[in-house]
Amino acid sequence: MVNNSIATNAIWKILETVKDPEVPVLSVVDLGVIRAVALEEQRVTVTITPTYTGCPAMDMISMHIKMALNAAGYQTTIQTVLSPAWTTDWMTENGKQQLKAYGIAPPMGKSFDQAYLDNLIVPCPQCNSTHTVLVSQFGSTACKALYKCEECKEPFDYFKCH
Known part of the structure; x- marks a missing residue:
């Protein structure tokens, strides 16, 4: 019998390989959408919370989680929880x-x-200047705002807090 703690740690390691399709440098673990992992024999239930209700990336994320865990021999169920x-x-x-x-x-x-966005000073991720301006409350996705740096003149997304 496999130690449940060791197996659960292995599942978390697999989840760290699943990337956010909208921001491919982030794993779903780093993004913080994985709320819980429950393991019973070879059955895994992964509880996720979307960054936004109705976030279109969550279907893709769920599919990639299932594919990664199924490839490792687990039967996988995804449970979506909206609260908190x-x-x-x-x-x-x-x-x-x-x-x-x-x-x-x-x-x-x-x-x-x-x-929030009107009064926020967001440092430019390119040059670290704080001389930036909000261009739009929505950037490349709904979870980002679009800013422009007045120093290096580069536009950039800001991952909004909520």
Whole structure:
């Protein structure tokens, strides 16, 4: 019989290889959408919380989780839980560093309100300048805002807090 703790750790390692299709430098673990893993014999239930209700990437993420775990010999069930709502606080520090290295400004702060983006100073992930301006509350995806750096003139996405 396999030690359940060792097997669960192996499952988490597999999940670290599953990438977010919208931000391929982030694993679903670093993104913080994996809420729980339950193992019973070769049956795995992975509980996920989408970054946004109705996030179109979640179907692809679920499919990639199932494919990765099925390839390792597990029968996999994905359970989606909406409450509590996902927050950027669940992202790993490693994930935030990967975002910046990829050219996306990582989330700052812990709250999101109407004036949140208007009053936020987001450092440019390219040159680290704080002389940046909000161009649009929505960037390449709904979970990002579009900014422009006034120093290096580069546009960049900011991964919004919520």
